[in-house]
Amino acid sequence: MTATLVVRVDALLTGCAKPYTRPGSSSGIDKHVRSGSVQIGELGLSGDEQGDPRVHGGPDKAVHHYPFEHYAQWQEDLGPLSLLQAPGAFGENISTHGLDEGKVCIGDQFTLGGALLEVSQGRQPCWKLNDRFDVPDMACRVQSTGRTGWYYRVLQAGTVSAGDLLELKSRPHPDWTLRRLGTLLFERVLDPAALEPALLLPLVPSWRKLVERRLQQCEVEDWSRRIDGPAQDASH
Template sequence: MEKLSYQVKSLNIGKIEKHTYGERSFESAIRKQSINEPVFLGKMGLKGDEQAFKDHGGEDKALCLYPYDYYEYWDGILAKMEETALFGENITVVGLTEERAHIGDIFSFGGAVIQVSEPRNPCYKLAAKYEVPDLVVRMRDTGYTGFLFRVLEEGNVCQQDNLVLLEPHAEQVPVSLVNDVKFFDKMNKEKLEKVLAVDALSSSLRSSLLKQYSK
């Protein structure tokens, strides 16, 4: 049986910069640039890529993916739309959406092996960058958040490498379901139990959902 494979549209890294959008100033590496040459993907992320704050990195959040499938949706909503790394993602991928990706799914990416760990949590910097005050709400409402990976095996990767599904997780909990219990159906014990049963869920999100479950 042929393994599922997804095209990497762009591979993106960024440096921490000071940004001023309207009345807001902050440091961020959100303005990423696409690269064509191979780069090392380690446990903490792509070599040369930076994160301004601890919550934006770490072993459970080493690599951020955003589906290229949604770029058309955002065209027109975002007046200053970027052609690559629309939401500061490390990899822009065709076809791998929150519905199709499951927490714990394992993929090969060039010489590396990566595993889905949690949905991406949209932050205010995206709204500030595009001067769309309700952008975070729009991302949550649509479910078009993107998601994060941990790195199981380090290695060199490049834009020409596809993401190839090596091992789908047995629990088959899609990223979209996790977004649902995070943002909408917060008190649904059955859904929460299903998400919490996934051993590959990131430790920080597990802690947050356990508190949610105990309310």
């Protein structure tokens, strides 16, 4: 029997893709709160854009959820930045209180308004967070703390609004919280006994490939390109 897990959505946010901080880059990370009803479909919330569809967005990263309670922890780490005074700092589409990576499992299905969402993966933070916060190792901090947030795929399109309830309907993998899975991946674990059970999960293709490669090659990935990004213009 699925445990009762219900939270209220505090804010829904979307953003338009715009030129970003480094030459040739674009990003939709600057999200703003939406009022009223918003349609949600296979590629996420209506009006939301991604600057680099090769690595952002798509059906497996349709909607990004970030717990607002993490903001207080970031303020302890970074100080009272203006960016941390309201939802949207991390480019999230959904902001809530009451859910975090230790309470959400891979494959969880939630209803929200008229939509049905499925937890597809945790976020792998990239260099755009470094520039957004003007903290050179911000992406690394997000990854190492496990305060990454997570993505949903949209199983059933519908209309959603801030104030709607996000309610757990199905939990096929109760032993696999996003925190457990994130620790396995982000702490660069190579132990086959820890990695092999993860292959039984509904991993997105890139994460499955990562686990398989570790098992085959007994080495971890080089994430410097994702974490550090392209060379910055000297004027930045």
